[in-house]
Amino acid sequence: MDDKLERFRDFIKRSGLKSTRQRDEIASWFFGRSGHLSAEQIYRAVKQITPGIGFSTVYRTMKLLCEAGLVQERRFGSDTEALYENLSHHHDHCICTSCGKIIEFENEKIEELQQLVAKRFGFELSSHRMELYGVCSDCGEQDGRTVPPRSQSRR
């Protein structure tokens, strides 16, 4: 985890920006977690450590982390809120439309086929997004909607 903080500091230096307490606090807290976190969740957590922190600093820092290639911004379903993900190994998502559970997975075979598809259209593939929506075994029976429903709000 600590080398990611290091990599962030490097990125900041390389870009002629400044290292600050807030940036370090946000980045190191975030790198210590996994999963998908909203700006608000990050804000609330870091506020405990650095009470004076502002919402805009969180947004600005998360954007920097994205530019540094260490974090990815995601939007699931038709949710309007961005979730930030600690980008370590590449993976895709399987999301339960009933309880909201998110499972991360990788599938080499699918990735290969994606490359093939892209190539066929003359695309130089740089990234992709794949999300599978369904009902997990815990949630069992449920009506089979075709459209990924708005994920449950957090507030």
Next chain:
Amino acid sequence: MDDKLERFRDFIKRSGLKSTRQRDEIASWFFGRSGHLSAEQIYRAVKQITPGIGFSTVYRTMKLLCEAGLVQERRFGSDTEALYENLSHHHDHCICTSCGKIIEFENEKIEELQQLVAKRFGFELSSHRMELYGVCSDCGEQDGRTVPPRSQSRR
């Protein structure tokens, strides 16, 4: 195209709602187009036909069309704006991060693998989303970013 309008009318009747000029106007205009349209684009176009139309009616009608299973709401990249898609045959998207071009494709093989993946996690798959991001042949050389960039704004 016209049977989709018919299906929409059926849906409205079945749900105990009312058929109105605005709903018909929006739905039939929308079904006559293809691709991915924003609420604003729809609003502006329908306004030409029915000048008094309101933005909220567009949103409300598009939501109904989604509920009827005839349209799907999408969000590409980290764009915050929803795009509505006329849902006829299932397909996925290949998006140029440089010019914004969107190619629709289907790949049976990938779909099968997705089913397999879902099954492995005990999921009953209901839908998925797959987007390939890259640079199309027209746009040629470009720096290879890892993160799908915010798509170009329309205003």
Next chain:
DNA sequence: CTAAATGCAAATTGTTTGCAGAAAC
């Protein structure tokens, strides 16, 4: 010292809602 970062409040964007009048059924 100087340029860049912070925190705050105000602005923006995309979308939803409350309500009075207008249209469906």
Next chain:
DNA sequence: GTTTCTGCAAACAATTTGCATTTAG
């Protein structure tokens, strides 16, 4: 007639920006 719709303006949520002040290099 009664219920549902519409258009508008106001409300909202998520995110961004302007600016005076603070901080890093």
